[in-house]
Ligand SMILES: Cc1ccn(O)c(=O)c1
């Protein structure tokens with residue numbers, strides 16, 4: 001006996017993405033988490049993170065209905081990261097952000113329970129071991145995501161070229177060409193990071209991510225954060241819903257240790 005017939009499902013309220021299951025049954029390494037600075041363990045064997053991105057691999061920006069993604073040509077090893085906690089190199093596929101309706105919250109990870117107004121995620125996959133991104137998403141060592149906190153401060157000139165393009169992707173499922181951008185301009189100058197084993201923060205929430213969270217935030221100004229907040233979750237013609245608060249709630253640390261690359 002089917003508990004819910006297919007047509008009855010259509011009458012359920014539509015859940016925005018991150019209000020999808022808050023916890024994964026049997027999940028032991030979910031993300032995001034609070035990083036308690038004093039509980040993180042310095043690991044002297046952690047290497048410096050090596051980043052080499054080719055700006056020409058940038059393809060387009062698209063509003064996928066829960067963030068805006070800047071996607072890259074990942075058919076070759078032209079934009080990769082290596083070193084850090086990683087066993088081999090990982091290919092850049094896309095980067096996106098999570099942010100709040102106001103500056104008091106918006107990041108996915110917190111540091112000593114402090115939220116930042118936004119968080120950048122640069123998503124890479126293990127093309128050395130897995131043939132496709134889709135397969136890597138299902139494997140424990142499949143993905144590596146660099147997290148960078150955004151704090152309110154000076155205008156970020158590198159981010160501005162991205163901000164200027166956002167009005168063109170206001171609505172869900174809109175895309176524009178964006179063919180030269182070097183995401184390394186979004187990296188803070190300090191090399192220090194925390195790292196831990198976690199998951200995607202959006203469905204399928206698979207436990208396939210080695211997280212590398214930069215200790216130092218980058219500064220952006222109020223106008224740049226406001227530009228994120230004028231994007232819409234909704235498609236053109238639908239009742240407008242501002243794209244804000246697109247972050248997943250904190251998940252239990254369970255049996256994990258956060259390592260630091262610094263003392
Ligand atoms: C692959 C993936 C998808 C969504 N988010 O938020 C991530 O950080 C990584």
Ligand SMILES: [Zn+2]
Nearest residue numbers: 096098121201
């Ligand atoms: Zn993310």
